[in-house]
């Protein structure tokens with residue numbers, strides 16, 4: 319651990335809220351975000367006037383330069399701490415880490431973490447075209463027709479070459495996620511699928527087929543975080559504590575990624591575990607960024623759930639579902655629950671927090687006390703990990 | 713705003729102060745790499761200082777043009793209208809003989825014929841009056 323005096327256990331999540339997700343026509347990213355926020359505040363039992371900090375991700379369908387500020391105006395609050403963070407898919411975990419640091423450091427007392435977007439129904443033709451052409455570097459990547467999916471595909475492809483990972487193992491990830499989503503109210507995709515369905519769904523960018531790729535969705539999530547003392551004085555029901563956080567940024571261009579098969583997640587998770595005082599084997603449940611099936615296989619390795627190169631076998635052996643080593647993405651993840659861009663990994667946080675509070679009904683992982691959420695983006699350029707735990711784990 | 717017409721054109725790079733030499737080198741058929749005279753680091757892409765030591769004594773030297781495919785992905789669904797006519801095409805992560813890696817795409821062979829560690833050779837392909845793109849064919 320780099321620092322002795324960390325934010326471990328100093329900050330708690332006291333409310334979580336989800337907007338409708340999936341196909342939600344006629345609702346703007348700001349409405350979705352505000353809907354999730356009012357639900358999170360209602361659960362926390364506090365009024366919006368008690369919120370003095372707002373942290374958000376960007377929204378593609380509402381391209382404000384300062385989404386968190388636009389959100390605050392829309393929601394009718396005037397916070398004294400705010401920012402809009404942007405590290406692509408990794409943003410979700412950084413919102414929790416920065417929010418917790420702000421609370422622990424006295425910049426704010428109660429921070430609303432929020433993200434919402436409407437990628438499925440809210441993009442104008444202009445924004446849809448921009449989303450396709452402006453995602454990678456204009457000089458050294460885009461002239462060769464490289465979508466962001468292609469950067470992830472090249473890492474998975476190299477993983478196949480180095481470790482013998484198979485398309486069937488990738489497909490198994492999609493099958494598990496769909497099975498999880500079938501038990502999640504409101505999930506976008508709930509029809510059962512098989513490995514053969516994935517392999518027959520048409521190649522998008524090899525080795526990824528259509529069903530190896532995450533969804534495009536509308537939706538928002540929001541959370542209320544505050545100091546552990548304040549959580550107690552408010553009498554918060556089942557607060558979930560932030561025990562550790564870590565980040566790692568290894569490159570911007572995919573050709574400068576130090577290794578295609580070992581990512582910055584190995585470092586971000588190591589730092590998060592060290593801060594928390596727990597390790598991978600202590601985790602009861604996980605939210606693992608699943609923009610593509612192979613991403614999950616690489617992440618179970620880098621997050622320490624299995625040795626490097628064995629992720630494919632780990633998944634095929636049933637280790638990322640109920641009864642396995644680490645039930646992951648029990649809501650169905652980006653592959654089957656919903657993926658509304660930057661807010662996507664906030665859904666992983668929502669699920670892990672509900673698991674730790676014992677509120678998942680038939681999806682519940684029995685006795686879950688410790689959870690990990692890992693979010694990542696931009697061809698593994700950005701990685702951020704959070705460790706969460708119940709009161710018992712402090 | 714971006715119009716549909718603009719989106720159907722292939723995105724071409726706009727050279728900047730860091731990269732002007734690189735793009736003019738390609739017009740002459742040379743793939744220039746930067747060699748740091750202070751620490752010996754060889755880097756792609758072009759920038760005003762060495763990524764390893766911060767030194768600014770950087771010399772442009774033409775690469776041999778030889779490399780091998782470190783990884784690849786064949787694109788079947790185009791990223792936007794500009795690449796629709798090209799699918800399927802193979803995007804390559806080429807490891808140059810001199811060490812650096814770069815993104816490019818395959819010419820002169822079927823995209824499905826690419827394999828890992830396949831030897832490839834630079835092809836300078838004129839895309840406009842100003843821009844020549846570094847692409848690769850099987851060696």
Ligand SMILES: [Zn+2]
Pocket residue numbers: 748749750751752753762763764765766767
């Ligand atoms: Zn140097």
